[in-house]
Amino acid sequence: MATPQTGAGDPKRSLELLWREFEPQSSRPGPKPRLTIEQIAEAAVALADRDGIAAVNMRDVAAELGVGTMTLYRYVPGKGELLDLMVDIVSDPKEDAARAAGMGWREVLEYVADSTLEFYQAHPWMLEINQRRPVLGPGSLAGYELALTAFERHTIPNREANLIVTAIWSIVTGTALSYMVSDTPAEQGGPVSTEEEWWEAQLPYLERAVASGRFPALGRVQDENAWEIQAQEAMRYALDTFLDGIAARMEASRVERPKTT
Amino acid sequence: MATPQTGAGDPKRSLELLWREFEPQSSRPGPKPRLTIEQIAEAAVALADRDGIAAVNMRDVAAELGVGTMTLYRYVPGKGELLDLMVDIVSDPKEDAARAAGMGWREVLEYVADSTLEFYQAHPWMLEINQRRPVLGPGSLAGYELALTAFERHTIPNREANLIVTAIWSIVTGTALSYMVSDTPAEQGGPVSTEEEWWEAQLPYLERAVASGRFPALGRVQDENAWEIQAQEAMRYALDTFLDGIAARMEASRVERPKTT
DNA sequence: TAATATCTGAGTACCGCGTACCCGATTACT
DNA sequence: AGTAATCGGGTACGCGGTACTCAGATATTA
Known part of the structure; x- marks a missing residue:
């Protein structure tokens, strides 16, 4: 799970999760679940919308819902499958x-x-996710x-x-x-937080690069509001x-x- | 570093690293470095080409080069900056x-x-990387x-x-x-390894979905070699x-x- | 209504990974 | 030669995912 990507978990379990409408479970003994799969997915999406995909971890999603971390695993096979679920719900x-x-x-x-x-x-976290599979x-x-x-x-x-x-x-x-x-709020603590600061940091290097003459075409595009x-x-x-x-x-x-x- | 993305490290240090040609260091006391920055980057790229970006971690890159893990930090500020370097080198x-x-x-x-x-x-690992910043x-x-x-x-x-x-x-x-x-070799140990198996797993669900009539346009695209x-x-x-x-x-x-x- | 099978919630612990810190060895400058 | 900075790399910590486990609760069945 180092790379947040779709299909990272067991795809069979992801599919079962996404298409759960196909198999409505009959009434079973035991207590009624406190949560629904939808609630978990929505909490995770809310977290991702707010702080970026890196902020989505099982502990925090559980905390958001006021339950223990491992409780989530009663509903969702793992984080990989939860991610697939998040993607499908917002899609x-x-x-x-x-x-x-x-x-x-x-x-x-x-x-x-x-x-x-x-x-x-x-x-915006959908752009941070690797969509292979x-x-x-x-x-x-x-x-x-x-x-x-x-x-x-x-x-x-x-x-x-x-x-x-x-x-x-x-x-x-x-x-x-x-x-x-x-500018995902998640990294506002980092050394460079805003987009403006970002380009500002690069500028001196770009200027030197263009001045070196190694990038003539790039040098010609320095005017007006081309960028x-x-x-x-x-x-x-x-x-x-x-x-x-x-x-x-x-x-x-x-x-x-x-x-x- | 949960999400492999460019600009995840300190961008100032990344820029210094990428544009190191601008500041050739004079002779300094201490032993000669055993490695070069290029060697490290190339080892990391080779690892990523072979096993995907998730397989790139500091321990394994160091092992590939036959040095201790922490030795890498003598050359590269951190993993985030190494990733920026990898991207620029292959680009x-x-x-x-x-x-x-x-x-x-x-x-x-x-x-x-x-x-x-x-x-x-x-x-292919370049597609797994988030290119923001x-x-x-x-x-x-x-x-x-x-x-x-x-x-x-x-x-x-x-x-x-x-x-x-x-x-x-x-x-x-x-x-x-x-x-x-x-089919990144990295996940060949996983539950579904090849692309073929991947689509095979999805097929039954797609068939039921189309059969449900909820996706009429999709249903009409079922013929020939449209996919x-x-x-x-x-x-x-x-x-x-x-x-x-x-x-x-x-x-x-x-x-x-x-x-x- | 009582018995039973099953499920729920959550604490604890382990593993992988990034990396801060530290120390002895090494080598260029004065 | 003395000095100071640098190099290699071992140890250890924190974070995040998740396997294991068990007490307690509860819906179904007889």
Whole structure:
């Protein structure tokens, strides 16, 4: 568990946990549980939203809920599985899905991209998590489902639809990673706390590097506000350009073999 | 250090470490160092390439070099700074820069994207690392410099050049994240080791989810080889589409205000 | 209603990892 | 030669994940 990553625990147990709706347990002897899995996940998410993913540990999550540390293990197999659960719960677009109904394909994709960026703003710890081995639960599937609805009334090969959705996810996540250098409160105790201080520390070195002449192209980009770019702007630039390319391609194929609507 | 991320250590000390070329130390009393900073970084990189970033710990890196654990701290302030060093060292495009000379802008950008994908194949642990607070050292700057050379002979506003380079980085990194579900040897001891087993475990749940009717669009994408997509293909699709958009934009601006070459 | 099987909550302890501290050995400058 | 700084590396501590364990509570079954 050194690296917070999805699928770090036993994936079978993660899947059982995420899809627990599939196996409603019958009534059993013994006391009723004091907690629910949802409560634990929400407490962990709240902690992560507030202090970053590094602050999420079993002791503190338990303390947040007013129970002993080991009590959590009655509900969740381990920290790895809890992380998968957190990811799936926040990934659920919930009521967003309804809003996308009736939009055109481009509108839906733009809406998905925008709300994903907002999502990263609300849960910056999602950018700290290594997403290899995604554990697909109801939440993630709902998110993918939402993106796919863009092509509901269009004849796009499934394979291409997948490529498009992945591309958009890449664009949004990539720009979020590049520009959301969030100041997680967790590290405010560290030697350099704010983003501003961060760049300030690097400046003298960058200046010397450019002065050395080893980076001529970089040196030419020193003017104006070339570096003052926000996540929203960078994402929209990449997204718009990409969607222009898609639109051109769709237009071309429509001209090739005309089709009603 | 729970989360392996750049800039986790003291950034000032990281910068001093990365830009150590700026301050060549004069001869000092005491024994000659047995190691060099490069050796340590390379040992750590080799370990990460082989077993993933989670396998990189001070004890094992030291053992790899045949020295005591604490000896490393004579050369490197701490693990966080070592990680920044590893990132910067592998980020250096080295001889790639020469090969890009003379290429057209699109060719350069495609070359950068392709070699970045290969880079992730060689160093999959770079995808496991959280890149917030990038510490800019000579290696990363050289990488950025290489991408910027694409616009050397074109009049593109600096701001836009930045947006394009970032977009390409997002596309490559995003698709790598999505499709390079690498089987890091480190976790081969775990309950599910190969990628195949991984998807196999998820399949029954996905089938039940689709069968439930809650994900109609997903259900429609069940045919053919819609899900069999490789990183290379996904990246090229997104990249080509994006570059098409850029080309169209450049063409439009050239028509607007004609310019020689 | 009584018996029983099972579950809950939580303290204790262990292990892996980063690293602070310390000491003897070594070597350049005066 | 004397001095002072540096090098190697052993020891130990703190933090975080979690295995083990057991007393007490409680829903089901007879």
